Amino acid sequence: xxxxxxxxxxxxxxxxxxxxxxxxxxxxxxxxxxxxxxxxxxxxxxxxxxxxxxxxxxxx
Numbered sequence: 001x002x003x004x005x006x007x008x009x010x011x012x013x014x015x016x017x018x019x020x021x022x023x024x025x026x027x028x029x030x031x032x033x034x035x036x037x038x039x040x041x042x043x044x045x046x047x048x049x050x051x052x053x054x055x056x057x058x059x060x
Contacts, residue, residue, distance in 0.1 A: 008048070012038045016048055024053055 008016070015038055019026065026034065026049060035042045 006044055012040065016045070016052075020049065020052055024056075025049070 015034065019030070019034060026045070031042050031045050034040075035045045038045070
């Protein structure tokens with residue numbers, strides 16, 4: 001059962017980038033609230049932040 005790639009909306013990306021710029025790590029509570037607000041799962045939010053940190057590290 002291959003997993004499908006998640007495509008984020010512009011609104012979701014805007015909020016995710018805003019939160020990321022305020023701090024590269026989210027608390028569990030922040031992750032829960034953000035996931036609910038953006039109609040995403042907590043796993044999707046957690047993975048987005050992990051991938052974003054990795055991308056930033058690769059650019060340095």
